[in-house]
Every structure is written in structure tokens, then in C-alpha cells.
Amino acid sequence: MPTRQNEKFTGIYTAMVTPMKQDQSVDYKILEKVVDYQIEQGIHGLIPLGSTGEFYALTDQERDKVIEVVLKTVAGRVPVLAGTNAASTQMVVEYSRRAEKAGVDGLLLAPPYYSLPTLDELYEHYRAVNDAIGIPIMLYNYPGRTGVDMTCDFIESLMELDRVRYVKESTGQIARISDLIGRCGDRLGVFCGGDTVALESFALGAIGWVGGIANVLPAEHVELYNLCVIQKDYDAARDHYYKILPALRTIEDSGKYTQYVKAGCEIMGNPVGPPRGPLHPVSSDAYENLKEILSTISGKGL
Secondary structure (H helix, E strand, O other): OOOOOOOOOOEEEEEOOOOEOOOOOEOHHHHHHHHHHHHHOOOOEEEOOOOOOOHHHOOHHHHHHHHHHHHHHHOOOOOEEEEOOOOOHHHHHHHHHHHHHHOOOEEEEOOOOOOOOOHHHHHHHHHHHHHHOOOOEEEEEOHHHHOOOOOHHHHHHHOOOOOEEEEEEOOOOHHHHHHHHHHHOOOOEEEEOOHHHHHHHHHHOOOEEEEOHHHOOHHHHHHHHHHHHHOOOHHHHHHHHHHHHHHHHHHHOOOOHHHHHHHHHHHOOOOOOOOOOOOOOOOHHHHHHHHHHHHHHHOOOO
16 A cells, blocks of 8 residues: 655644634634644644635635634644635635745645536646645545535646645545545545545545544544554444444534534534524534434533
8 A cells, every 4th residue: 555654744634613703703712712622632733714614604804814813823733724715716826825824834725616617627726726835735525515526537637736745535435535545645645534434544544534523523533543543453443433423424414514513512512603604503403412422422411
């Protein structure tokens, strides 16, 4: 199996929520607490302004402020990759330059949404961003959100670009992970992006897991990584995975990922407020069901 030595980004990277007050303004004080809590729980890196971070619903000023607060609070303790996604190449280049200037360690880049670019057009998009910045790029393949599926052939072609060094593969198809690692694993750091295939991804050689549910269960995510990747205790890793899998399945299969993640944070004693409209908080029944699941996992009354 291909291996990568002296890798810069590995482990559990939390796709961070963006805390909101009840009036739906961004709560930067709570954001500081989220950062500290995640690092205290052993998370290896943080990614603000991803899908779970509701980047699409934030103003330019809010995006800049989120990055500023995260970087200031992190203070070099873990790497920070910023999502700089938008609907046009021009906007993505601008957001990426601003994020790099602010001091992030890398970028998380999905295809532009809504416009549905062809793969030829998408290649030129990534080349434009690649040529505009000097920090690593983590590709983000999530066709369920963007409407564009980056095939393994296409991802391999992007490795001609010198900043493309990682991929978050979020289709949930374990064959994609094995194909990418088998073909590119010595040149491309493959991160699992599907919460319900994390154990399998690690067993195949994924170097990390980018997950939104890590906002809710950070220590549990880190424990799976340690058992599977560091200790290579696959029996213990499997037992641990099946313990947390009900929460992973419930949230990932809900169709309301961000809403459930924010509810889960509150249930676990780390409230981050509601999602920003048009999204609504989960129903009371869904909240109680998730509470019961998390209570079982944590082993304490919630």
C-alpha cells in the first residue's frame, strides 16, 4: 500500500460549526470556546467555513472574522484549514487569498456549486486557485451538495497542480477510498469524509477523517483514530466504532446534518445556538431521540 512520510496534515479534523446567537448573528465568544474545547479533546486540526460551518450563509465580513477568531484562539496549537468555497472562480480565488493572508495552513475546496461545471471547466477553476496561492489545497468531493462528482481519474489529474495535496472523499463509497489510496496514496493524502465509513477508510490507509460530528463527539473520533491508525488494535477499534455508529448514522442519514450537529453540541453540554435560516432547529422528537443515543454513547445522563 502506498505510504506518505512526514505528512503535514493527518488525524481528525473537525469541520467546525459556526455558533449563532438566537437573533442569528454569529457568536464569536462561543466560537472561541468551541476551538478550545476541540483542542482540549485531542482534535488534530480544525476546518472553519465548511458545509457544517454554514459558509454559504455568511457575509464576507463574517467569513473573515470567523477565520480571524479561530486563528487567534488556536494560536498555533493545531493546523487550521479554511473552507473558501463560493459559486465562481473569481470569488474562490479572492476568498483563498484572504484566508492565506490571514494565516491559515491550507484550504478546503469543493467544486463551485449551482453552476455545474464540466470537468474540463473545473480543472481550470482549480488551476486558477492553485496559481493564486502558496498553501496546500484539500479537495472536497461531495457531489450530494455541489452537484459535481470528481471521479478518481479527475482527482488524479489535479495532482499535476502543485498545491493539490489532499482530498476529503465524501461520497461514502468505500471503493472510492480504496481506489484513490491505491492509485495516489503516495502522492495524495486521502481523508475520509463519510462518517459511516471511517473505520473502513482507516483500515485501507486513509490518513485522516474530516467530520462534522466531531463537533459533538471529538474525543470519540480521536479514540477511533488512535486505536486504528496509531495502535493498530483493530478489534478494539471495531468495538469502539460500533459504539459510536448509531450517532454517526442518525446524523448522517437525517438529511439535516448541520441542524443535528448543532443539536448534538447542545445535548453534550456545548451549546452553539441555532442554524441560520433557511434551516430550522430539529424537532423536539428528533432532539430527544438523538439525546438518548448520545446518552448511551457517553455513558452518562444527558
